[in-house]
Amino acid sequence: MTLRDELSDAELLRYSRQIMLPKFDIEGQLSLANAKVLIIGLGGLGSPVAMYLAAAGVGSLTLVDDDVVDVSNLQRQIIHGEHTLGESKVESAEKALKQINPLIDIIPLATRLEGDELYERVAAVDLVLDCSDNFSTRFAINRACVAARKPLVSGAAIRMEGQVSVFDSSKEDAPCYQCLYSEGSDEQLTCSTSGVMAPLVGIIGSMQAMEAIKVLSGLGDSLSGRLVMLDAMSMQWRTLKLKKDPSCQCCQGA
Secondary structure, eight states, X not given: OOOOSSOOHHHHHHTHHHHTSTTTHXXXXXXXXXXXXXXXXXXXXXXXXXXXXXXXXXXXXXXXXXXXXXXXXXXXXXXXXXXXXXXXXXHHHHHHHHHHOTTSEEEEEOSOOOHHHHHHHHHTSSEEEEOOSSHHHHHHHHHHHHHHTOEEEEEEEEBTEEEEEEEETTSTTOOOHXXXXXXXXXXXXXXXXXXXXXXXXXXXXXXXXHHHHHHHHTOSOOOBTEXXXXXXXXXXXXXXXXXXXXXXXXXXXX
């Protein structure tokens, strides 16, 4: 993707409501237009993430998911629909995103990124969004982001609880995901076994998209070093400060 130094008239009109924001302006929109983002998981979290980043004008979105659309997904995975049942989730998502914004590049990968390919894909983008639903994938994504010093926007939602944080490995004192959770955490806690309320993933995914836009454009203060937690049952929010773990086996010395 060739770096751009100006926006087209069509883009100026499409993104006018963002561009008019004083601390964002045309420079912020150009930052999004030149950005390459990797979204891993096109389910409940990945749906709002991909839709909002596409609508906001992020120039290149690489979509990764090896699953197909199932009827049980439709309760919360709003990027998919009845008309795409049985299709690859990334192909289904690509169709929806092209309807939202035909001006951006979309790269669908119907695969599970592992090993060297995961590291190569992470190194090739500006930011990674972890929208997966299991700890093993989250730990693998974190390791790749730490190795490539790429910012990672992490979200999780289950039952009536959700959380969001940014792990920015480009900052020397920033914690990584493994500073928060040690490997070997409960792998059985998934939406398929524990359930999840539909709007919850929309809330958390939207927050992930907002954090991604802030990191890419330099707008405001990101959630790096902070974990925001939501108890949707009582609609109460908590923010915890995170510090780099000096004994972390992943980022220590990275």
